[in-house]
Amino acid sequence: MTPDGKAELKITFSEERLSEIRKKYETTGLVDKEILDLLLKEAREALAISNQIGEENNKKIKNRLRKLNIRQIDMIKTLENEETTTEADRNTYRSYRQECENMME
DSSP states (O other): OOHHHHHHHHHHHHHHHHHHHHHHHHHHSOOOHHHHHHHHHHHHHHHHHHTTSOHHHHHHHHHHHHHHHHHHHHHHHHHHHOTTOOHHHHHHHHHHHHHHHHHTO
16 A cells, blocks of 8 residues: 555544544434544644655545545534533643644644
8 A cells, every 4th residue: 555545544543533434423422432442543643644755645545634634623612611611621622632732733
C-alpha cells in the first residue's frame, strides 16, 4: 500500500470511529473514550503520513483530514455543552478538541 493510501485508510478509520461515537451517544447518552482515543490516533497517524508524501497528495489528504476535524470538533463541542457532562469530562473533551484544532494548523 502506498503512503497516501495508508493515510486515506487512517482517515476512513477515524471517520468510522466518529460514527461509532455518535451512534453510541445517541442511543445511550454515553461516550466511549477509548473509541475517542482511537479516532484521534488514526487522525494523527494520517497527518504524520501526509507530511511524508508529495505535495499534491498531501493537499488532498490534508483537505479530507480538515473536513474530518471540523466534524470531530463539532461533535466534541456538543459533548462539552451537554448539561449532563461533568466538569472532568468537559476538561477531557476540551483537550480532545484542542488536539483536533492543532491538527488543522
